[in-house]
Every structure is written in C-alpha cells, then in structure tokens.
Amino acid sequence: MEWVALSSKYYIDLDDDGISERAEVLLTRALAYMSDNETSGHLPKAALKRLGLSSVYRRVTELLDAGIMVVSQDSLGHEIGYDFPAWSKWNAPLExxxxxxxxxxxxxxxxxxxxxxxxxxxxxxxxxxxxxxxxxxxxxxxxxxxxxxxxxxxxxxQPRGPAVSVDGWKLVRAAIPDEHPQASRTALALHAGQLLKSGTPADDISAALTLWLSKPHLGPGTLPSLVSEVIRQRVTPARQQLDAATAKVAGWADLANQLNAQEACK
CATH class of the missing domain: 4.10.270 (Myosin, subunit A)
Structure with a gap:
C-alpha cells in the first residue's frame, strides 16, 4: 500500500516510555515497510537490513523492551521476525x-x-x-x-439473372455505341433477345434501338414500346395508301352505278 496509519499522539507515548529518537526512526521505517509489502503488521527478520539503519539491533531491543514490538516464531520455535501488537488497532482500514x-x-x-x-x-x-x-x-x-x-x-x-441472348448482343453492339454504360447495353441486349425469341423481326429491333438513341430520357426497358412505334410508323403509310386506293375504287364503282342508272332511264 502507499500509506500507513499512525496515532497522532505516538510521539507522546514514545516520550512517556523513554524511547529514543533512534528507536523512533526504526519504528516509523518498519511501519512503512510493512505497509509497502503488505505484511499485515509483521516485520521479517531479514527486512531489518533493508531499513538502512545502523546499530539496528540496539533499536530493536529498545522497542522490544517497551512492548511495541514482539518476537514472532515459527512452529519449531525459531525466531523469524517481529510483530507489532498495535498494528490492527490503527491500520484496520489498510488491511x-x-x-x-x-x-x-x-x-x-x-x-x-x-x-x-x-x-x-x-x-x-x-x-x-x-x-x-x-x-x-x-x-x-x-x-x-x-x-x-x-x-x-x-x-x-445462388440466384441467377436471366441469360442474355447472343443474337440480342449482336444487335446492341451494331446499334449502340460503346460509350453507353455497360448496364444499359446489357439491359437492351436482354430485351432484344426476348423480342427475338418472341418472333419480332431483327430489323424492327434494330430500328427500335436506333430510335432509342434519339430519345435520351427513355430507359432500356422501353425497347418493346419502341418496336411497336417502329411497326406503327411502317404500317400507317401503307394503310393510308390502302385507304386511298379503296376510296378510289369505291369512287369508280359509284360512278359506274350512276352511269348505269342514267342509261336505265332512257
């Protein structure tokens, strides 16, 4: 421990017992040693040499005669050191x-x-x-x-995504520049492959890919819709031509009906 308790009136008691200053130094150093080494009020005989005092046994005899120290022995009666009877009274908190x-x-x-x-x-x-x-x-x-x-x-x-068609990749590589993100090109190839598998002509898909490039705000998922737009653009003029021809034929038929009606009236 880093501290030791000592009665505030110990010097008076020592004076009353006639203890010399030399023995008093031994007492204070012995108390400090026992606290530092946590020996519970026991001073080994070998420790006397570590206290750094001269004529140490004369000092010990003085404290023994006053009853401040008592000799401690082992089970065979051999002297092994000294005990201090008042230790437990003043150092119970330390213990x-x-x-x-x-x-x-x-x-x-x-x-x-x-x-x-x-x-x-x-x-x-x-x-x-x-x-x-x-x-x-x-x-x-x-x-x-x-x-x-x-x-x-x-x-x-492990979960796997849908396989990308090789033919779909061919269409994308031919129409979409490499500068576009790989993720977008992969998604386009996936949709292109699915359209091919469903029977959509490759030319329509290629046209839809080209159309996709002109629409910067559309994502790859709109490719099927763009294919429909390509088909509408191709079919609408043909239907218009067909409607015009049909109307012309109908006109000739109407004219023929009118002529036949006139001849019947004569």
Missing part, C-alpha cells in the same frame, strides 16, 4: 484494502489461468481435428468430395 487487492489479484489470475486452459484446449482440439485426416486418407478424400459437392450445391442455389 481491508489489502484484502480487497489480494482478492482482485487472485480473481484476475484465475481468469488468466482459465483463458489459458481454454486456449490450450482449443489448440489441442484443432490438432485432433487435423490428425484423423492424416491418418485416414479415405476419410480425407470423402471430406474433400463432400466439400466440393457442397460448393456445387451452393452455386446451384
């Missing part, structure tokens, strides 16, 4: 933080161990999956064939 930090560290370490075990198991499973293919060539062949068959089925199941 709670130490326990929390320790629990957090243990939780993080456990998570890392778990993640590491999962990663090792995953690598082991990957090796186990690959190994049978090396041991059994027939199984490997079966898997490969099954994969190819699956890919073929997937390709068959």
């Amino acid at each position: 709670r933080q130490v326990r929390k930090k320790k629990a957090d560290r243990e939780r993080i370490a456990a998570k890392r161990r778990k993640d590491s075990n999962v990663a090792r198991q995953s690598r082991g499973q990957s090796r186990d999956v690959a190994a049978p293919q090396n041991r059994d060539s027939s199984l490997s062949t079966y898997v490969e064939r099954a994969t190819h068959q699956g890919d073929a089925r997937e390709r068959e199941e």
